Amino acid sequence: MKIERRDFIKGALGGLALTLSGTQFTFAKPAAFNGGSFPVNVFIPDNYRPPYRDAGYAAQLTRATLEVLQRHYSQKKMPVWDRRFGEVDMEKRIRNIVYWLMIAVRQSERIYPVDPAFIMAMIMKESYFYEFAVSSSLAAGICQFVQPTAQEYGMLCAGTLAEHGRAPYRSTQFAGSVGEYYKIRRDRKKYRRNHRPAKRFSLEEALEIIQRDTAGRYSKDAREHLDYLKALRKFDERRRRARDDFRQYLRENAAGRDIFDRRDLQFILGFDERFTYKKPVLGMVKMIARSLKAREGNVLAAAIGFNAGLSSTRAAGRYQPYGKIPAIEQSTTYLSHVLVNHFEICQKL
16 A cells, blocks of 8 residues: 555656756756757747757756746745745745656657747746646636646546535535536527627717717617626626636635645545646647647747637638737737746746
8 A cells, every 4th residue: 555655646746756956957058949049939840859858958947947936036926826936845846847747748749849948938827836726717727727628638627526515625515616607608608699789889889879969769779789788797797606606615625735745635636636737737738739730830829829729829821820829918918928938947948
C-alpha cells in the first residue's frame, strides 16, 4: 500500500523530485522558430523543434518564470492570488507545472509543435498558476477550463457525479447549479434565436422618435422590443444566481486544501481535476497544438482560440488558413498580456 500511495502522488503531481536548489544554470537563448533571429515572428512552422529535448531547459524555464514573477510582485500583490510573490511557494508550483508541460509538448508534437514558454505565458495570464482559481464564467484551475471543454479533454468536473451532492462535500445544495447554469445559457441562446423582434431600436432611433414626437407609430414594435429585453434580463438574473451558487460550492470545497498534501490531493482528484496540474496542462497543450495546426502555426490565433473559441478567429479569402484576431476587447487585452508575459520569460531565458 505504501508503494501504491507513493506512486499515486508521483503520478498526480509529478516533478516533486525535481529540485532547483544548488543547481548551476547555463542559460541558453530562446529557440528561434525559423532557425534565424528575427525581432517579430508570430508563426510557428511545422518543422519547429520544441526545446524539451534540451538538457536543463525545464529548469531554465522554471527559473525564468519565477524571475518574472519576482520582478513584478515582490512589493505588490500578484493577480488572482492577492498575495505577494514571497508569500506563496511559487517555485514548487512552477516546477511541477513545467514538469507536465515538457511531457505535454512532447506528446502533442505529432499534432503540431508548441513553444513551452508561450504556454507558460498563457497560464500566467489565465491564473497566475493558482490551482484553485475560479473565474466569473466558471472556468477553473491553472488553465481555466470551463466544464464542457474540460470534459472533452478527459477531466472530472465538480457537480458531475452523484456523490458530489453528498457529504463529505460542502454546500451540497449547490452541486447541481452548474448544470442549471449551462441549461440557462442554452435556453437563452434558443430564446434569442426564436423570439428576436422584427424591429429593434437603437438609442439613436429612439431619440429621433422622441424628437419627432412620432412614438405612437412605433408603440407595438417598442413593446415587443421591451418585452424581449425584459425576458433576456430574467435569463441573465437566473444565470448569475446559478453561477454564484456554483462558485460558492467550488470555493467552499477547495478552501484550506493543498494539492501537495496526499489526503487533499485524493479529495481534489475525486472532486475536480481542473484544480490539479497533469490533465489541465496536457489538455491545454493539446488544444493549442490543434489550434496551431488549424491556423497554419499562427500563435496569435491559437491563443485567442483558447480564450474565446477558435471559431472567433475565422477569416476569409487569402487569410482564411491563418485566421484573424477578432474585434473583442477582452480577447485583444488577453493577447497583449500573453505576448508581454512571453517576451519577459524569453528575456530571462
